Amino acid sequence: MDQKFTAFDGPRRFVSGSRAEVIEAIRLRSSKQPNMSLLIFDDGTGSQIDFDLRESADVPATRVPKSPSSPAGGEETRSPGRPKLGVVPREVTLLPRHWEWLAAQPGGASVTLRKLVDDARRKNADADIIRAARERAYRFMSAMAGNLAGFEEATRALFAGDRAQFEKLTGKWAGDVRDYMHSLADGAFAPDAENAAR
Numbered sequence: 001m002d003q004k005f006t007a008f009d010g011p012r013r014f015v016s017g018s019r020a021e022v023i024e025a026i027r028l029r030s031s032k033q034p035n036m037s038l039l040i041f042d043d044g045t046g047s048q049i050d051f052d053l054r055e056s057a058d059v060p061a062t063r064v065p066k067s068p069s070s071p072a073g074g075e076e077t078r079s080p081g082r083p084k085l086g087v088v089p090r091e092v093t094l095l096p097r098h099w100e101w102l103a104a105q106p107g108g109a110s111v112t113l114r115k116l117v118d119d120a121r122r123k124n125a126d127a128d129i130i131r132a133a134r135e136r137a138y139r140f141m142s143a144m145a146g147n148l149a150g151f152e153e154a155t156r157a158l159f160a161g162d163r164a165q166f167e168k169l170t171g172k173w174a175g176d177v178r179d180y181m182h183s184l185a186d187g188a189f190a191p192d193a194e195n196a197a198r
Contacts, residue, residue, distance in 0.1 A: 003019065004043040005019060005049070006040070007022050007038065008038070008041070009033070009036045009038060011177050013176035022051070026038065026040075026051070027053060039144065046137060046138070046140040047139050130189070133188035134158055136185070140180065141155065145181070150173075153169050166189075
C-alpha cells in the first residue's frame with residue numbers, strides 16, 4: 001500500500017495524497033501564500049513530518065540505499081550457507097534459566113522465539129490495532145489540537161476507549177482537524193457493548 005500524507009495550512013487541510021501530490025500542492029499554495037502555516041502528517045502514523053521541497057516531486061517516499069556489499073551492477077553476491085530468509089539478527093538479553101529452557105526446545109532458541117512471537121501477535125492482534133489507532137490519533141492531536149479546549153479530556157476519552165465522549169469533546173474543533181483526527185482514530189475503539197453482545 002502506497003504511503004499517503006496530508007498537509008494543513010493552519011487548521012485547514014488542503015491536500016491528501018502521495019508524496020509527489022503533496023509536494024506539488026504545497027509548492028502551488030506557497031507560491032500564492034508564502035507565509036502559510038504548513039504542517040504535514042503521515043496518514044499511517046499520525047506523525048508530523050517534513051519534506052524537502054527542493055527535491056523532485058517524483059522522488060519515491062522511500063529510497064533504498066545500495067548495499068555496500070552489492071556490486072555496481074546491482075546483483076547481490078551470495079556467501080556460502082543458507083539462502084537469505086529475511087532473518088534480521090539482533091541481540092536478545094535473557095536470564096540463564098531462559099536460555100536453558102530455549103535450548104531444550106525442538107528447533108532451538110531461534111525457532112522457539114519466532115513461534116512465541118507469532119503466537120503473541122495472533123493473540124494480541126485486536127488490542128494492537130486499537131493501541132496503534134489511539135497512538136496515531138494522539139500524535140496528530142498533540143501537534144494540532146494541544147491548545148484547544150477539551151484537549152486533555154478528549155485524550156483521556158481516546159485512551160479510555162470512550163467514543164461518545166471523545167466525539168462530543170472534539171465536536172466543536174475546526175472541521176478539517178476534527179475530521180482528519182477521527183479518520184486517524186478509526187479502529188481506536190472496541191465495539192460497543194451492545195454490538196459485542198450480538
